Amino acid sequence: QVQLVESGGGLVQAGGSLRLSCAASGGTFSSYVMGWFRQAPGKEREFVAAVTRSGMRTYYADSVKGRFTISRDSAQNTVSLQMNSLKPEDTAVYYCAADLDYGSSRTSSESYDYWGQGTQVTVSS
Numbered sequence: 838q839v840q841l842v843e844s845g846g847g848l849v850q851a852g853g854s855l856r857l858s859c860a861a862s863g864g865t866f867s868s869y870v871m872g873w874f875r876q877a878p879g880k881e882r883e884f885v886a887a888v889t890r891s892g893m894r895t896y897y898a899d900s901v902k903g904r905f906t907i908s909r910d911s912a913q914n915t916v917s918l919q920m921n922s923l924k925p926e927d928t929a930v931y932y933c934a935a936d937l938d939y940g941s942s943r944t945s946s947e948s949y950d951y952w953g954q955g956t957q958v959t960v961s962s
Contacts, residue, residue, distance in 0.1 A: 839951040846956030859933030870936040871916040875929035887943040930955040
């Protein structure tokens with residue numbers, strides 16, 4: 838059983854930055870594709886970013902490309918999301934997720950097997 842715990846959310850003004858972290862335990866971290874998703878009030882959960890097992894390839898939603906950076910640290914069993922130039926529309930609960938399967942879609946929430954509890958990010962205008 839994999840446990841994922843997010844941290845780093847908070848309140849920030851538009852144009853500011855936040856760094857989210859997700860600590861993984863209970864499994865073999867290098868075996869998982871790791872992703873970040875978010876869900877705003879009244880909206881469906883949406884893909885934000887993902888990183889492959891090796892960390893060599895990353896994927897981003899168009900809405901965050903150029904502003905957010907995902908990375909993983911296999912020594913620490915963590916995945917991070919550096920968020921710059923934040924906008925009010927980035928306000929959401931952000932979730933970390935782990936995908937154990939091979940060949941599944943990196944951008945679909947249905948591909949991911951384990952989820953964290955989420956961390957709130959609020960961007961004020």
